[in-house]
Amino acid sequence: MTIDPKDFPALADEYVLGLLDEATADRIARDLESNQDLADAVAAAQDRFLPLDMAVEPARISASLWTSIEERLGSNNARSASGSPETPSVRHAGNDNIRPGWRVVALSAIAASLILAITLVWTTMRTVEPVVVAVLLNEAGEVQAIVEDFGNETAKVRLLTDFAVPADKTMQVWTLPSRTMGPMSLGLLEEKHSAVLKSISLPRPKETQLYEITLENSGGSPTGRPTGPILAKGFAKLMR
Amino acid sequence: MTIKQAEYSRTDGYFGREDGTTLSADLSSDLETALLACATGDRNGLRRIYDSEAGRLVAVAQRILRRHDLAEEVVQEAFLRIWTHAHQYRPGRGSARGWIYAIVRNRALNMLRDGKREDIVAEDRLDALQEAGQMDEIMAAWQKLDRDTRLRECLGGLEEVRRRSILMAYVGGFTHGEIAGRLKIPLGTAKSWIRRGLSSLRECLA
Structure with missing residues (x-):
């Protein structure tokens, strides 16, 4: 008996809510591996609730x-544990039946490694270019610094002028990802020269996003928001 | 190995910010990266999932099982399954978080409905006061949803008894039979109410 695909959404809901009888639920769990549409329906139901x-x-x-x-984890030793304590079909299987399981596990592991390798190459290539560049100006409209935000918690700040920073002060770099988030710190410029800053994960930078450098007490703003005078500010332009 | 981990720490943020403009979307794609790390045998990935989700996962299991010790047991089992099955997660299909929570939910429901069920029922569920507390908690799950979520609005649009039945099933892990019993309606009626409620909900959320 096959399930009519138009029943997938309703079945998926009842499966996710745990309302199906045991036999039907087991069958859905088994079919999920091979039936893409059913798996999509179940994933959608999971996300709905x-x-x-x-x-x-x-x-x-x-x-x-x-x-x-x-x-x-130690006693299970990663991959080798795959399935054995969980999958009922393996639990009662003889040696001959286990081998194909191993093959699946090995292939999945290889597939996962490939996906990882591709992702890493892609990511590395993508992160070479900043997502946005902001040219920061002072009140007089003179170029003071450039911020390149790579959108991966990394921003490069290039200072293009000598800033006068008192001994007990430090420069702090900020951005405003959205009004609701408010200004977020990208990091401190401890030395008065260009630097690569690491921040917490922030939303991907957007066109016209505000960047600024303020003068704060050593160690950075005590409130987590800019408190000192603005040394330079500017709006982001997307790299094209 | 150390090199691989270093590479990972560099990719984290990237994934975290790929298409999200909100902080919650960011965190969710961090989970995706963490699952990918698990699939390659990197324990830091599992630890990151644990750090960000374990408290909530235990709470979700506890709502179903009514016992903290059993909830932790379920979450422990679930983390082993996340570790061994992370390679089965497909980034394009549903959220990483949905995948992770489904594992915990399934294990909690299995425990509730396996041998331990009777114990749990005997010790906790039949206690009228506690059950009243559970009902409050179940309905609160809906009220606690962010005001602007569609799910809150769509659940609000359902008839009270349908909404209650759906929440009892999802939040409390009740079966059709238990729901019918609690609401004092015939089993067939409970089934069809829930089915129609779920159908309206899908339409509303579509």
Whole structure:
């Protein structure tokens, strides 16, 4: 008996809600591996209801929970564990039946490595160019610095003038990803010269996004927001 | 190995910012990267998932199982499965977070419905006070949704009893039979209400 694809969304919902009888649920779980449309429907259903889980108050967890997980990773030894404690079909299988399972695991591992390799090459090539460049000006409209934001927590700041920074002060670089987020720090310019800054992960920089450098107390703004005078500011242009 | 990890730490942010303009989208693609790391045997990937999600995952399992110790047990099992099955996650198909939460939910439901079910029922579920508390918690899950989420709005558009049934199933892990019993309606009625409720919900969210 095959399931009519037009029933997939309804079945997927009941599967995700845990409402199917055991036999049907097992069958769906099995079919997910081979039936792309069914797998898509289930993934969509999972994401539809996910907000109900995201709204939960996180529970306190025992300090030992991670240790227990890690210990079991050790004894399971990564790939070799694949399936064995989980997949019922392997549990009762004889040696002859296990071998194809291993092959699948090995192939999946190879496939995963390939995806990784391709992704890394692609990423490395993509990150050579900044996503945006902002030319920062002072109040008089003179070019003071250039910020290249690579959109991967990395921004390069090139200073094009000598800034007068008192001994107890430091320059801090900011951007405004959105009004709701407010200004976010890209990092401190401890030395008064060009530097590559690492920040926390921020939204991908956009055209006309504001960048600025302010003068803050050593160690950076105590509030996490710019408090000192603005030394230079400018708006981003997307690299084309 | 160390080189591979270093490469990863460089790619993190990139994925994190690929198409997200909101912080939550960022965090979600971080999970994607973390799963990819797990698939290559990098334990840091699993640790990152643990650090950002474990508290919520335990809470989700606890809503279903009503016991903290069992919830942690489920999450422990789930993390082993995430580790061994990370290579099965397909980035184009649903969110990484949805994939991770589904593993925990499935294990919690299995535990509830396996042998341990009777114990859990005996110790906790039949306690009327506790059950009232659970009902409040189940309905609160809907009320706690962000005001501007479609799911909140669409659930709000359902008849009260349909909304309640769907939430009892998803949030509390109740079966058709249990829902029918709690709402004092025939089993067939409960099934068809839920089916129609889910159908309206899909239409509303489409």
